Amino acid sequence: MPLTPEHLxxxxxxxxxxxxxxxxxxxxxxQGKIRGxxxxxxxxxxxxxxxxxxxxxxxxxxxxxxxxxxxxxxxxSVRAAMAEMLGKATGCSxxxxxxxxxTDLSVGLLGANAIVAAGIxxxxxxxxxxxxxxxxxxxxxxxxxxxxxxxxxxxxxxLAVIWKLPLILVCENNLYSEMTLSHETTSVVETHKLASAxxxxxxxxxxxxxxxxxxxxxxxxxKARSGGGPIYVEAMxxxxxxxxxxxxxxxxTKEEVAxxxxxxPILRLGRRLLELGCEDSDLSRLDSEAxxxxxxxxxxxxxxxxxxxADAFTDVFI
Ligand SMILES: Cc1ncc(C[n+]2csc(CCOP(=O)(O)OP(=O)(O)O)c2C)c(N)n1
Numbered sequence: 031m032p033l034t035p036e037h038l039x040x041x042x043x044x045x046x047x048x049x050x051x052x053x054x055x056x057x058x059x060x061q062g063k064i065r066g067x068x069x070x071x072x073x074x075x076x077x078x079x080x081x082x083x084x085x086x087x088x089x090x091x092x093x094x095x096x097x098x099x100x101x102x103x104x105x106x107s108v109r110a111a112m113a114e115m116l117g118k119a120t121g122c123s124x125x126x127x128x129x130x131x132x133t134d135l136s137v138g139l140l141g142a143n144a145i146v147a148a149g150i151x152x153x154x155x156x157x158x159x160x161x162x163x164x165x166x167x168x169x170x171x172x173x174x175x176x177x178x179x180x181x182x183x184x185x186x187x188x189l190a191v192i193w194k195l196p197l198i199l200v201c202e203n204n205l206y207s208e209m210t211l212s213h214e215t216t217s218v219v220e221t222h223k224l225a226s227a228x229x230x231x232x233x234x235x236x237x238x239x240x241x242x243x244x245x246x247x248x249x250x251x252x253k254a255r256s257g258g259g260p261i262y263v264e265a266m267x268x269x270x271x272x273x274x275x276x277x278x279x280x281x282x283t284k285e286e287v288a289x290x291x292x293x294x295p296i297l298r299l300g301r302r303l304l305e306l307g308c309e310d311s312d313l314s315r316l317d318s319e320a321x322x323x324x325x326x327x328x329x330x331x332x333x334x335x336x337x338x339x340a341d342a343f344t345d346v347f348i
Contacts, residue, residue: 031248032241032244032245033083033240033241035303035306035308038241038302038303039303039316041079041083041299042296042299042313043316043319044079044102044103045075045076045079045240045295045296046296046317047108047323047324048071048075048078048098048099049072049296050321050324051098051102051108051111051112051324051327052070052071052072052271054112054324055068055070055098055115055129056070056275058116059275063116064115064116064117064129065117066128066129067129067274068098068115068129068130068274068275069094069095069096069130069273070096070098070269070272070274070275071096071097071098071099071100071269072271073204073238073267073268073269073271073290073291073294074099074202074204074237074267074268074269074295075295075296076237076238076239076240076243076267076295076298076299077172077200077265077267078100078102078103078172079240079243079244080240080241080243080244080246080247081103081170081200081243081244081247081263082103082105082170083103083244084243084244084247084248084250085104085170085251086167086251087105087137088138088167089138089168089170090138090140090153090156090157090160090167090168090169090170091104091139091140091169091170091171092140092141092142092143092153092169092170092172093142093143093149093172094144094146094149094172094173094174094177095129095130095142095143095144096174096269097130097142097172098129098132100139100142100172101122101132101139101142104134104137104138104139105137105139106122106132106134106137106139107122107134108324108326108327109326109330109331110122111132111327112324112327112328112330113125113327113331113334114127114128114129114131114132115129116332116334117337118331118334118336118337119334119335119336119337119338119341120330120331120334120335121331121334122134123345124337124344124345125336125337126345126346129142130142130143130144131143131144138167140152140153146176146177146180147173147182147183148182149171149172149173150171150173150177150182150183150186151182151185152171153169153170153171153197153199154169154171154186154190154197156169157169157190157195157196157197157260158193158195160196161193166196166255166256167255168196168197168198168254168255169195169197169198170197170199170200170247170251171197171200172200173199173201173202174201174202174203174204174207175202175203175204175205175207175212175216175219175221175264176208176212176215176216177201178216178218179215187199187224187225187228188228190260191228191229191230191259191260194257194259194260195254195259195260196254196255196257196259196260197260197261198247198251198254198261198262198263199230199260199261199262199263200247200263200265201221201222201262201263201264201265202265203237203265203266204268204269206269206273206281206282208273209273209280209281210281211281220234220264221262221264222262222263222264225262226262230261230262231250231253231258231259231260231262232261232262232263232264233246233261233262233263233264234264234266235263235264235265235266236265236266237265237266237267238266238268238293238294238295238298239295240295241302243263243265246263247263250263268290268293268294270287270290270291270294300313
């Protein structure tokens with residue numbers, strides 16, 4: 031079933047929450063309150079919300095270091111996400127994982143992962159477990175197009191088809207792998223063609239359109255759930271901020287980024303809602319509601335304690 035106009039308003043609010051979450055993190059980072067780095071998904075919110083909202087709570091998701099949006103869209107509490115960023119004990123990984131290790135099994139979030147392509151076989155493993163246990167769950171892996179040159183990616187494509195796994199692979203093709211144009215390093219840069227060659231049902235779609243993303247993944251999930259095998263979705267999108275904090279962005283022009291901004295998913299969904307009869311005041315209300323969620327999460331995170339020294343090695347595996 032397509033997203034109703036009411037659900038589209040919820041999706042708009044959710045995409046704004048993800049956007050504002052990352053804007054807040056950037057401010058905290060610039061104030062020195064967050065250590066390490068983070069990889070923003072600004073401009074890619076529709077793939078996260080459209081894809082995750084088309085799944086059930088008990089379906090599995092794996093994602094990359096650029097995973098704040100996926101995690102929040104799958105149901106990770108914004109409070110727990112913010113606390114994790116600030117290294118607090120109330121964070122989803124008890125303050126010890128940080129930006130690249132958001133995890134919450136209670137909502138099927140198997141984890142973000144800093145290693146390119148690593149979440150793909152993890153999702154296939156979750157899909158295999160569901161299949162063997164005769165549960166009708168599906169697993170979805172998000173990854174960038176840079177992952178397609180990893181050996182484990184190709185091994186997973188092969189086994190997923192052979193075993194008819196209930197697996198959905200979502201490639202967020204944002205044209206760049208880190209700071210390199212992907213077509214300079216990848217022979218088949220239209221990655222859905224590679225997946226087709228392996229026997230996947232394969233689609234290439236506009237990943238900045240949340241309704242299309244939702245419909246595509248909803249259909250894929252229904253097919254995978256009923257034993258129809260794996261589906262591949264190449265969602266074309268664009269990362270509007272740098273690869274990570276401190277990226278000088280010398281590999282692309284300001285004009286290119288400005289042009290991409292005209293096509294970014296939140297603006298587009300706003301325009302669509304106006305077409306559907308919403309007023310500007312409705313969009314402002316949704317914006318304020320998103321602000322309130324972020325303010326609450328930040329207050330919660332700032333008031334939370336840091337982890338106890340005695341817990342330094344609890345849940346840490348070496
Ligand atoms: C196995 C591995 N090799 C190299 C890196 C360093 N690295 C981090 S991000 C990245 C590029 C990934 O590009 P893509 O998959 O297109 O995702 P995007 O960053 O565009 O979301 C690389 C090479 C890594 N994290 N893991």
